Amino acid sequence: MFLGMPVAFAIGCASFLFYLFGPVPPAIAVQRIVSATQSFPLLAVPLFVLAGHLMNEAGITERLIRLATAMAGWIRGGLAQVAIALSALMGGVSGSAVADAAMEARILGPAMLSRGYSRGFASAAIAVGSLITATIPPSIGLILYGFLGNVSIGRLFIAGIIPGVLMTVFLMATAWAVAVRRGYQAELERPPRGGELLRAVWESKWALLFPLFLIGGIRYGIFTPSEAGAFAVAYAIIVGMLVYRELTWRKLVQALQHSLADTGMIMLIIMFSAMIGYMITMERVPQNATAFLASLSQNRYVLLLLITAFLAVLGMFLESTVITLLLTPILVPVVTRLGIDPVHFGVVMMTTVTLGGMTPPVGVAMFTVCGMLDCPMEEYTRDALPFLGAVIALIVLMIFVPAIVLVLPNLLF
Template sequence: MTLTLIVGLVLLMVLGFPVAFALAIASAIAVFVGGKYPQLVVFKEMFTGIDSFPLMAVPFFIFAAELMSGGALTQVLLRFAAQFVGHLRGGLGYANVGSSVLFAGISGSALADAAGPGAMMTKMMTKAGYDRPYAAALTANSAIIGPIIPPSISMIIYSLQDENVSVGALFIAGFVPGMLIAAALCAVNWWVSRQRGYRSTEARPSGKDMLLNTIKAIPVLLLVALIIIGIRFGVFTPTEASVVAVVYAFICGKWIYRTLHWSAIPAITSRSALLTASVLLVMAASQPFAWILTVEGVPQYLSELIISWELSPIMFLLAVNVLLLIFGIFMEPLPGIMILVPILAPIANALGIDPIQFAMVVVVNLTLGMITPPVGGLLFVTCVATKTSLSELNRELPIFLVAQLIVLLLLTFVPALSVWLPHSLGF
């Protein structure tokens, strides 16, 4: 049954089936060929995959991000980020990264970042004299900060697969890795801007303008603090925090900034529903796939096999990095987490690896797959949003990928980068 499952998934993906459909159909074929269980078990497991209270946070965080975008609050964040660095050499590149860091604290989605503020920043950079493919590549790379800095949809899904970590702990742990990625991208932008002569044409804003932009951005920035502080001090759970985020985003857009109109609500709700449906469909389809692997004893077999190799924790993490980087080329992060974490997390725990560190390595690794040619889904979204060809975008990627891999190695060899902050706050 396992062989049928794997071969079926590969063939369906080669034929161009969407990931969710490929997972569900491969599972159904495997159950039919195996003949041990009724077909009804596939539907039962699909329902089980989305029958979770913490999973309710996903649609609300998506809705909050759409309300922020629909209320034109992304422009407020862009002006706030650009005012500090826009006048420097390569300044708009830094602003691109900075806006992704700020928007990550609202959306939790790389695709939303690339299609929203990322597309706007690419247009601004192109007008200022930056090469469009470079601006698009920077946008794609900075967008992956979205699933790292809280709130993060990927981390919510991860916590459902590994009982040793909580959503709150992962949210806190994501700050340092997210900022490391941002710093690495800024270093790349500094180097490329010097080599290509990307000079700023914008004058440094006056102190008065900077103060006004900062004051205007405070309500938006407070959303991130509200979520993290509320979870840390037990005011609400992560799921309840997502509802608070929706209410807060609506209040900001409708009454504080007065840019969110009633006529926009149906379209915002529709986009949120479609994106939520796509996420939950992947979640549902991943569950029977993972269930078949479990009942066939694949996780147990792999655990015993890897433990018998007597790898050190570092060697195991390096092996996991290679596996996930390859896996991430062909698979989106969410099904990757659903399928691989139940297999790999118990092995990491048996080797004494801190579960928070391992979670960060897995999430960052699979997120990198979104910008890895030839299949990276974020690349296609960025190409459409920025009107750049895939071949042009791919030519600009190598230096960014090197920077991202350096960050990944740091997270692998220096556990404190992942665990110090959540452990300091009591997680």
């Protein structure tokens, strides 16, 4: 990976050596690659990727920007608040932090710079704010974690709602504090009147109804999380073509092309990672890891903090999808044996590893936003520290107060 080889092939080459020189024949490696693709739950990944791109092309995003401006534009640090509120709204329709960060950098970034915001602050608000998209359902990271760890994807989706809302509040409070210190003004002169806010909500109703349909459909057994992806695609096409009339055939083809590239990359990594999963089981890695962690401390909160710190460091160097695919099969059995709810751990893990995408040295969301806004890495890092501190505070809170994550799934399931 450090030599610049594509991640999927770096994983594939390293894994294949085990089969070439290890106790099992190399033919098993090929079988593992093929069997990884024969999975019904995995259908959710390409379908939600496509749904996210379709909703960006269908005019849904534009209406959500107007709603986010009405909701948060009157607070100090106006456009930064709009960017964070938009990430929360996009969380219900997109599922990809990097896609959300790129879209906001393209649309809101230039406007923020023209209003006098520093490049570092604008980039940090957009990049770290996009983390909310990866927490609020439907999150692609949570789908992968649920599939690999054999954890209920429906419960994981519901579990992400309260942490996502809290993250929005924490980040908006941080943006307000920085804006007051630097003298950044609000975008709107006053809070919206009831009628204005209702009008913005009504314009965005089809986008806002989608997560409710999604969660309601999964909860009442109308469709599985995998089938929910197909529902999301159909919903985006119907709303884009028949309701808003903005999804043209050209835009549809464009969304398909982007989805094809994203899905190809994710599926290659999943296929080659399957070899590691089999290898880990054969070498009894989960059992040995459990024994090692249990020898460090008997306190599950201490163990959870240690695992989270390890994931945070790893997230600085590897993409969140890669960490999820490599470590979920190892860590889920470990935390389960230590008495930690895998749903609780899943939300903590995905928040932590996705945060790595917003931090130096190799954060994907960070590079995307900084590249588009021409922001130097040093300036981004300095201005991102308050936002990163707010997210880390929330992760620690989730570790010590599991009810934040578990109260909704326990009520609904």
